[in-house]
Amino acid sequence: MLKKKKMCQHSNTLLHFLRHVSFPPDAHLLPSALKSCHAQPLARALHAAAAVSGLAEDPFVASSLLHTYIRLGATSAARVVFERMPDKSVVGWSALIAGYSARGDAEVAWGLLERMRSAGVEPNVITWNGLVSGLNRSGSALDAVKALVRMHGEGFLPDATGVSCALSAVGDVKEVSVGEQLHGYVVKAGCRLDQHVVTALIDMYGKCGRADEISHVFYESSHMDVASCNALVAGLSRNAQVSEALLLFSEFVSRGVELNVVSWTSIVACCVQNGKDLEAVDLFRKMQSKGIEPNSVTIPCVLPAFANVAALMHGRSAHCFSLRKGFLHDVYVGSALVDMYAKCGKVRYARTIFDAIPSKNTVSWNAIIGGYAMHGEAANAVQLFCLMQKCKQKPDLVTFTCVISACGQAGLTEEGRHYFNEMQHSHGISPRMEHYACMVTLLGRAGKLDEAYDLINEMPFEPDGCIWGSLLGSCRVYGNVFLAEVAAEKLFELEPENTGNYVLLSNIYASKKMWDGVNRVRDQMKNMGLKKEKGCSWIEIKNKVHMLSAGDSSHPMMTAITEKLKQLTIEMSRLGFAPSTDFVLHDVEEQEKDDILAVHSEKLAVALGLISTSPGTPLRVIKNLRICGDCHEAMKFISCFEGREISVRDTNRFHHFKDGKCSCGDYW
DNA sequence: ATAGGGTTAG
Numbered sequence: 001m002l003k004k005k006k007m008c009q010h011s012n013t014l015l016h017f018l019r020h021v022s023f024p025p026d027a028h029l030l031p032s033a034l035k036s037c038h039a040q041p042l043a044r045a046l047h048a049a050a051a052v053s054g055l056a057e058d059p060f061v062a063s064s065l066l067h068t069y070i071r072l073g074a075t076s077a078a079r080v081v082f083e084r085m086p087d088k089s090v091v092g093w094s095a096l097i098a099g100y101s102a103r104g105d106a107e108v109a110w111g112l113l114e115r116m117r118s119a120g121v122e123p124n125v126i127t128w129n130g131l132v133s134g135l136n137r138s139g140s141a142l143d144a145v146k147a148l149v150r151m152h153g154e155g156f157l158p159d160a161t162g163v164s165c166a167l168s169a170v171g172d173v174k175e176v177s178v179g180e181q182l183h184g185y186v187v188k189a190g191c192r193l194d195q196h197v198v199t200a201l202i203d204m205y206g207k208c209g210r211a212d213e214i215s216h217v218f219y220e221s222s223h224m225d226v227a228s229c230n231a232l233v234a235g236l237s238r239n240a241q242v243s244e245a246l247l248l249f250s251e252f253v254s255r256g257v258e259l260n261v262v263s264w265t266s267i268v269a270c271c272v273q274n275g276k277d278l279e280a281v282d283l284f285r286k287m288q289s290k291g292i293e294p295n296s297v298t299i300p301c302v303l304p305a306f307a308n309v310a311a312l313m314h315g316r317s318a319h320c321f322s323l324r325k326g327f328l329h330d331v332y333v334g335s336a337l338v339d340m341y342a343k344c345g346k347v348r349y350a351r352t353i354f355d356a357i358p359s360k361n362t363v364s365w366n367a368i369i370g371g372y373a374m375h376g377e378a379a380n381a382v383q384l385f386c387l388m389q390k391c392k393q394k395p396d397l398v399t400f401t402c403v404i405s406a407c408g409q410a411g412l413t414e415e416g417r418h419y420f421n422e423m424q425h426s427h428g429i430s431p432r433m434e435h436y437a438c439m440v441t442l443l444g445r446a447g448k449l450d451e452a453y454d455l456i457n458e459m460p461f462e463p464d465g466c467i468w469g470s471l472l473g474s475c476r477v478y479g480n481v482f483l484a485e486v487a488a489e490k491l492f493e494l495e496p497e498n499t500g501n502y503v504l505l506s507n508i509y510a511s512k513k514m515w516d517g518v519n520r521v522r523d524q525m526k527n528m529g530l531k532k533e534k535g536c537s538w539i540e541i542k543n544k545v546h547m548l549s550a551g552d553s554s555h556p557m558m559t560a561i562t563e564k565l566k567q568l569t570i571e572m573s574r575l576g577f578a579p580s581t582d583f584v585l586h587d588v589e590e591q592e593k594d595d596i597l598a599v600h601s602e603k604l605a606v607a608l609g610l611i612s613t614s615p616g617t618p619l620r621v622i623k624n625l626r627i628c629g630d631c632h633e634a635m636k637f638i639s640c641f642e643g644r645e646i647s648v649r650d651t652n653r654f655h656h657f658k659d660g661k662c663s664c665g666d667y668w
Numbered sequence: 669a670t671a672g673g674g675t676t677a678g
Contacts, residue, residue, distance in 0.1 A: 066670085094672090165673055168674070196673055
């Protein structure tokens with residue numbers, strides 16, 4: 001911002017100079033004036049001044065004008081200057097070719113190259129580099145690679161600059177074989193000592209999915225600068241090598257390499273993209289303690305981490321920070337805030353943020369519609385969906401996933417079916433796996449299990465684990481052993497390591513008192529060496545996120561937590577609020593019945609919340625698995641007995657408990 | 669007095 005202001009002041013000085021200086025600008029003065037010119041109108045003014053003084057044809061002035069117009073993106077004006085140049089040198093041709101390449105006009109650029117040759121001027125390495133670089137930067141990576149291949153075919157050996165931008169283009173189109181050839185050339189030509197080349201190689205291999213080569217290139221070169229760090233972290237993140245990225249990042253830090261906001265943003269994003277939310281939160285704090293201020297990219301990168309662990313206080317402070325910095329107008333920041341507030345249980349705040357985003361995009365709309373879906377507010381989701389279309393914003397694949405799942409959460413079976421059809425017939429979007437999964441959930445919830453099974457059989461592609469998992473879940477609710485066995489058989493094949501499926505099937509057998517089945521599934525699990533998935537919950541108390549997991553007694557307050565739970569259990573049975581054993585929905589954790597202390601993590605989290613906050617404070621808990629019926633009943637009791645609003649976000653949706661009732665209407 | 673390069677994002 002400041003820089004721009006300075007430039008404007010500078011331009012004003014130049015204009016002032018042009019208007020008031022009594023002697024005419026000369027051929028020596030104009031090129032330096034043009035060099036410092038940063039706006040098209042000023043360039044045109046200088047051009048006019050040159051023309052009036054008869055200097056426009058001077059080779060230096062003309063060349064400066066040409067380069068200035070190219071630099072400012074005024075390609076046509078540059079062309080006019082160029083065509084009038086009496087002696088068209090390789091410099092002029094190169095500039096013009098670079099200009100058209102940077103606009104993505106590959107055809108024009110190639111045409112100029114031909115014209116140049118017929119005029120008897122041969123392109124040099126700089127001409128070629130300009131062509132490759134321009135095409136790459138304009139997003140025509142494929143054209144850039146083509147240009148590079150042709151350059152090589154014509155006997156021009158790319159230098160470090162050429163190789164760098166060619167590698168960047170290769171990464172964008174994932175032409176790893178071309179990349180490898182370039183790598184070979186780099187080794188032969190000896191330019192692998194060039195830092196930019198090393199960085200570009202790391203970037204290219206990262207984008208082409210070759211994590212092994214990233215480390216290889218990095219360890220072979222001994223360069224440790226900001227750029228190589230950024231490329232490394234991004235490359236490793238893309239390839240899910242999060243531990244490697246964290247290790248190398250800390251190495252850069254301890255070596256005293258001066259890392260910038262991009263480096264810190266990259267490592268935060270790396271953690272978020274690879275499921276390390278708490279590490280991301282930690283690194284975000286560390287970044288600030290090192291004096292690096294987050295920018296408008298950092299904020300949307302870190303917000304999903306806050307959202308995932310429901311760190312509302314952190315999210316709120318990111319919101320305030322964005323407000324102070326003027327980031328709220330940024331659609332990325334806005335959409336990420338909408339998502340964060342919705343996932344932290346504050347769907348009203350999410351709406352407020354959403355309404356204030358000046359130019360909303362599909363992601364913004366999806367965030368708010370998905371937010372309403374998560375909270376079971378189907379009417380609002382549908383209303384926003386209609387508004388979206390009124391605002392001429394095209395719904396995409398994600399939008400329909402949100403709308404159909406909203407209908408499913410609220411039991412609007414026919415509406416859901418309607419949107420599923422409309423998606424195909426009115427919007428020309430063919431349903432993908434996730435849409436079928438939503439439909440199976442929707443039909444399953446309504447008890448239309450046979451219809452759900454028919455839909456699965458009609459799918460034009462092989463159903464995945466989510467689809468069968470959804471059917472199995474509905475079978476648990478409606479006690480359909482036959483379809484449960486069909487779904488489970490597929491699931492054991494598709495995702496043999498997913499313990500939740502075994503537990504679910506075992507629970508279905510148990511609910512029907514089919515003990516043979518129960519034992520068979522348990523043996524199967526034991527034989528495969530599978531352990532029950534550990535449930536864990538998070539609760540934010542006074543700006544700190546606490547993680548509690550079932551069977552883990554490492555939390556410092558564990559004695560008090562257990563005491564509180566014991567007391568609640570006593571009160572519960574005293575008041576006749578005994579959980580029905582028949583209503584153990586979605587118990588994917590399966591506690592050992594005889595182990596009284598093995599309590600589901602959400603209960604531990606709520607107990608911690610109860611003893612650490614003042615009476616009446618709402619509690620928000622998030623859980624990595626679905627909430628079980630037992631805990632669901634307990635939460636209803638606690639909300640009533642303790643007079644607290646409790647919200648539990650499980651993998652599926654939000655449950656808002658208040659006065660002994662849940663917003664899901666006991667269906668989930 | 670006139671030409672060229674790498675890294676981050678829902």
